[in-house]
Amino acid sequence: MTEATENRLSLRARLPGPIRRADPAVLTSFGCILLLLFLGSLYSSNFLSPEYLLQQLKVASFLGVIAAGMMLVILLGHIDLSVPWVMTMGAMMACAAAGFGSTVIAIPFGILCGMLFGLLNGFGVAYLRIPSMIVTLATNVVAQGLMVLYTGGFSPQDSAPQAMRWLATGYIIPGVPNAILVWASVSVAMVFLLTRTTFGRSVYGIGNSERAAYLSGINTRRIVMVAFAVSGALSAFGGVLLAGYASKAAQAMGDAYLLPSIAAVVLGGTSILGGRGSYLGTVAGVILITLLQSILSVMQMPEAGRQIVYGIVIIAMLLLYGRNPASR
Numbered sequence: 001m002t003e004a005t006e007n008r009l010s011l012r013a014r015l016p017g018p019i020r021r022a023d024p025a026v027l028t029s030f031g032c033i034l035l036l037l038f039l040g041s042l043y044s045s046n047f048l049s050p051e052y053l054l055q056q057l058k059v060a061s062f063l064g065v066i067a068a069g070m071m072l073v074i075l076l077g078h079i080d081l082s083v084p085w086v087m088t089m090g091a092m093m094a095c096a097a098a099g100f101g102s103t104v105i106a107i108p109f110g111i112l113c114g115m116l117f118g119l120l121n122g123f124g125v126a127y128l129r130i131p132s133m134i135v136t137l138a139t140n141v142v143a144q145g146l147m148v149l150y151t152g153g154f155s156p157q158d159s160a161p162q163a164m165r166w167l168a169t170g171y172i173i174p175g176v177p178n179a180i181l182v183w184a185s186v187s188v189a190m191v192f193l194l195t196r197t198t199f200g201r202s203v204y205g206i207g208n209s210e211r212a213a214y215l216s217g218i219n220t221r222r223i224v225m226v227a228f229a230v231s232g233a234l235s236a237f238g239g240v241l242l243a244g245y246a247s248k249a250a251q252a253m254g255d256a257y258l259l260p261s262i263a264a265v266v267l268g269g270t271s272i273l274g275g276r277g278s279y280l281g282t283v284a285g286v287i288l289i290t291l292l293q294s295i296l297s298v299m300q301m302p303e304a305g306r307q308i309v310y311g312i313v314i315i316a317m318l319l320l321y322g323r324n325p326a327s328r
Contacts, residue, residue: 023269023278023281024269025268025269025281026268026269026278026280026281026284028269029267029268029269029281029284029285029288030284032267032288033284033287033288033291036288036291036292036295037291039295040291040294040295040298043295043298043299044298054175054176054177054180056287056290056291056294057177057180057183057287057290058177058179058180059290059293059294060183060286060287060289060290061177061179061180061182061183061241062179062238062241062242062245062257063238063257063260063261063264063286063289063290064183064186064187064264064282064283064286065182065183065186065234065237065238065241066083066087066234066235066238066257066261067260067261067264067265067282067285067286068186068187068190068234068279068282069118069230069231069232069233069234069235070083070231070261070262070264070265071190071265071268071270071277071279071282072190072203072227072230072231073132073227073228073231074262074265074266074270074271074272074274074277075194075203075204075207075227075270075274075275075276075277076203076206076207076223076224076227076274077206077207077210077273077274077275078125078132078224078228078274079132079133079136079262079272080118080121080132080136080228080231080232080235081133081136081137081140081258082117082121082136082137082139082140082143082232082235083140083231083235083254083257083258083261084140084144084252084254084255084257084258085140085141085143085144085147085252085254086114086117086118086139086140086143086232086235086236086239086254087114087235087236087238087239087242087253087254087257088143088144088147088239088249088250088251088252088253088254089110089113089114089117089143089146089147089236089239090110090111090113090114090235090236090237090238090239090240091110091236091239091240091242091243091249091253091254092110092147092150092151092156092158092239092243092249093109093110093113093236094106094107094109094110094111094160094164094239094240094243094249095110095156095158095159095160095161095164095243095248095249096150096156096158097109097110098158098159098160098161098164099157099158099159103161103162103163106161106163106164107163107164107167107240110236110237110239110240111233111236111237111240112233112236113236114232114233114234114235114236114237114239115229115230115232115233115236116232117139117143117232117236118228118229118230118231118232118233118235119225119228119229119232120139121135121136121139121228121231121232122224122225122226122227122228122229123225124138124139125224125228126220126221126222126224126225127221147251148251151251153251154251155248155249155250155251156248156249158248158249159247159248160243160244160246160247160248160249163244164240164241164243164244165244165245165247166178166244167179167182167240167241167244168241168242168243168244168245169244169245179241179245182241186234187279187283190279191279191280194278194279199223199226202218202220202223203223203227204275204276205218205275206218206220206223206224206274206275207271207273207274207275207276208274208275208276209275235254238254238257239253239254242254256303259307259310259311259314260289260293260310262314263285263289263310263313263314264282264285264286264288264289265277265282265285266285266313266314267281267284267285267288267289267313268280268281268282268283268284268285268286269281270282289310292309292313293306296309
C-alpha cells in the first residue's frame with residue numbers, strides 16, 4: 001500500500017460516521033449543488049430566497065418523478081429511450097379522458113397508458129432479448145406516431161382537468177406545492193422498494209450479473225418487465241403533472257426530459273452499467289440538473305447549448321463512475 005493511499009484512508013477514517021459511509025458520488029453531487037447555489041446567488045440576490053428555492057423544487061418534481069423510473073431501468077443495466085413520447089402520451093390521454101367527461105379516471109388512465117408501453121418495452125427486452133436501446137427507441141416512435149395520428153399533428157384541444165391542475169399547482173400544506181409532496185411520496189416509495197423488498201435486491205442483483213441472478217433463483221424476466229412497467233408509468237405520471245402545470249398537453253412536451261433524466265441518475269452516482277446506485281443520489285442529481293437549468297436560463301443559453309452541457313455531463317460522469325471496478 002502506497003503512502004498516498006494510506007493518507008487517504010487515514011483522512012477518511014477521521015471523517016464523521018455518516019459522511020464516511022456515504023457514497024462519494026452522492027457527496028460530490030451535494031457539493032455541486034452548494035456550488036451552484038453560490039454561483040446563482042452571484043447572478044441574483046433572490047436565488048437563495050425560500051420562495052425561489054421552493055419554485056425550483058416544484059420544477060424539479062416533474063423531472064424527479066421521471067428520473068425515479070429511469071433509475072430502476074439503469075440499475076438493471078438497461079436504458080429507457082421511450083420517455084419523451086410515453087410522457088407526452090400519458091399527458092394527452094389523461095386530458096382526452098377528461099375531455100370525454102371521465103375526470104375521475106383521467107389521471108389513472110394516463111398512467112395506465114404509460115404502464116402498457118413500459119410492459120411492451122419489458123417484454124421486448126426480457127423475452128425477445130432485444131437490446132433496450134433499440135426496443136425503447138422503437139416504442140418511442142410508435143407512441144409518437146399514435147399521438148400525431150390522434151391529434152392530426154397539432155396540440156390537442158382538451159385542457160387539463162381541475163384535478164390535474166390541483167395536483168401540480170395546488171397546496172395541501174400552505175406554502176408547499178403539491179407537486180413537491182407527490183415527488184416526496186414517490187421518493188419514499190422508491191427508497192422502500194429498493195432497500196426493503198425482494199424486488200429491490202433482485203434489481204441490484206440483475207444489474208451486477210443477470211446470469212448469476214438467474215442461477216440464484218430470481219425470475220429475471222419478471223423483474224425486468226416490472227421495472228420497465230414502473231418506468232413507463234412514472235414517465236406518464238410525470239407527463240400528467242406537467243400537463244397540469246401547463247393546464248394542457250402539447251406535442252413533444254417530453255422531449256426536453258430524456259437527457260436530463262439520464263443525466264440526473266448518472267450524476268447521482270448510479271452506474272450506467274447497472275448494479276450500483278442509491279436513490280438519494282438520484283434526488284441530488286435531479287436538484288443539481290434543475291439548478292443547472294436555472295443558471296443556464298439566467299445566462300440565456302439556447303436549448304442547443306443546454307443539450308451540449310447535458311451530454312458533456314453524462315460523458316464526464318461515465319468517466320468518473322462508469323469505469324470504476326467497484327461498481328460491478
